[in-house]
Amino acid sequence: MSTPVVLFVSLLLFMIIGVPVAWSLSLSCIAALLTMDGMPLVLLTQRVFTGANNFSFLAVPAFIIAGEVMSQGGISKRLVDMTSVLLGRVRGSLGIISVVASTIFAALSGSATATTAAIGGLMYPEMERRGYPKDFSAAVQAIGGTLGPVIPPSLMMIFYGVATGEPITKLLMSGVVPGILACILLCLMVYIIAKKRDMPVEDEPFSWKRLWDATKDSILALLMPIIILVTIYFGICTATESAAIAAVYGIIIAKFVYRSVSWKGLWEIFKKSALQTVVVSIMVVTAQLFGWIVTYYNIPNLLATSIQSIASSATVFLFLVLVMLLIAGMFMEALSVVIIVAPILHPVALAYGIDPIFFGFFTVFVMCIGIATPPFGPCLFVSCSLSQRPFVKVSKEILPFIAVEILVAIILIFLPQIVTFLPNLVK
Numbered sequence: 001m002s003t004p005v006v007l008f009v010s011l012l013l014f015m016i017i018g019v020p021v022a023w024s025l026s027l028s029c030i031a032a033l034l035t036m037d038g039m040p041l042v043l044l045t046q047r048v049f050t051g052a053n054n055f056s057f058l059a060v061p062a063f064i065i066a067g068e069v070m071s072q073g074g075i076s077k078r079l080v081d082m083t084s085v086l087l088g089r090v091r092g093s094l095g096i097i098s099v100v101a102s103t104i105f106a107a108l109s110g111s112a113t114a115t116t117a118a119i120g121g122l123m124y125p126e127m128e129r130r131g132y133p134k135d136f137s138a139a140v141q142a143i144g145g146t147l148g149p150v151i152p153p154s155l156m157m158i159f160y161g162v163a164t165g166e167p168i169t170k171l172l173m174s175g176v177v178p179g180i181l182a183c184i185l186l187c188l189m190v191y192i193i194a195k196k197r198d199m200p201v202e203d204e205p206f207s208w209k210r211l212w213d214a215t216k217d218s219i220l221a222l223l224m225p226i227i228i229l230v231t232i233y234f235g236i237c238t239a240t241e242s243a244a245i246a247a248v249y250g251i252i253i254a255k256f257v258y259r260s261v262s263w264k265g266l267w268e269i270f271k272k273s274a275l276q277t278v279v280v281s282i283m284v285v286t287a288q289l290f291g292w293i294v295t296y297y298n299i300p301n302l303l304a305t306s307i308q309s310i311a312s313s314a315t316v317f318l319f320l321v322l323v324m325l326l327i328a329g330m331f332m333e334a335l336s337v338v339i340i341v342a343p344i345l346h347p348v349a350l351a352y353g354i355d356p357i358f359f360g361f362f363t364v365f366v367m368c369i370g371i372a373t374p375p376f377g378p379c380l381f382v383s384c385s386l387s388q389r390p391f392v393k394v395s396k397e398i399l400p401f402i403a404v405e406i407l408v409a410i411i412l413i414f415l416p417q418i419v420t421f422l423p424n425l426v427k
Helices: 003-016 021-034 042-052 055-070 074-085 095-108 113-129 136-145 155-164 166-171 174-196 206-232 239-257 264-296 299-310 314-329 334-351 356-370 378-387 390-414 417-425
Strands: none
Touching: 003 021, 003 264, 003 334, 021 113, 021 264, 021 334, 021 390, 042 055, 042 264, 042 390, 055 155, 055 239, 074 095, 074 113, 074 206, 074 334, 074 356, 095 174, 095 206, 095 417, 113 136, 113 378, 136 174, 136 356, 136 378, 136 390, 155 264, 155 356, 166 206, 166 314, 166 356, 166 417, 174 356, 174 390, 174 417, 206 239, 264 299, 264 378, 299 314, 299 334, 299 390, 314 334, 314 390, 334 378, 356 390, 378 390
């Protein structure tokens, strides 16, 4: 049996029997190396060390700490209060507030499930109390979380950059404009559904004083994504340095300004962040070994030749990738798929002349749709757990929002400048 066959078959078998993705990648790479004639196993440790010896990878633990601190730092209610003052008089306003607050929170935490848990934990009970349909309310919380890995800080973008060698700074900036576009279209869908079903309108009138008080209370939290974007955009910091600043800033705000995290709580955040870093580190470095084996056997070029016989243009190729990743996202964890497919599809995209930054964002964005797509969307499970609503009913309610995000992906295929505009301006 040839080495590439051993690599892919063993990876599939390990994942089918329930071995975690990080270890499935490791074991499949070891199995493949054992079949390579004259290839010493010491190469395994060399390639793993080379993969880990990457300055950009230091951004991972820093962004994880920053996200955890801001997730548990009591800022969710402040964000909800501010957006509710702005949008309270719109039909279906609480649903729109959930999406907007999730978008802002995503720019703080960078985590899909953390966004759904934090905003959903506040907004679902309130929407239920105000008479919104329960399954609809749960679906809104789930879809809001999908913007977490798109808007910087985005760990998935960092992993893609580490796996492919693309500049992480530009990958992070690529998510800003399309992330805002997705937020606007999701809010529009909430409004259309709310108007069609005659959902409630808030009675409390707009007040500049209430807006000022809410903004003043949340301004320090909102400064965090601004600090990240400004320092990266103007070339003041690398993505790694910006991550470190964000982590320190988040700790200072949560501990000494909001006083919402105790010393014990801070220690628990550090421990949780360390465990998450270890898991993703194993996954990333073994994914790089996986990518090296794939490249060694010229699989990307063979794949490109095969796809080019089917896909006559870059547009057709992107539609094929869209369908393939949507299906993969229904059954596999998004980060795992991105790490596995990045070293395989990235060279194929380059062969079609597709902008590498655009393709990196496109891959991550499409996989983020899977985070809330039945039957295995993690955000769906979190939202159903929070709301105690049946999975099947919530899945039915989320389908229009999934369609909106697929529409955004299609728009980006025809207008890639939406993605590349901001990264091209980065110094």
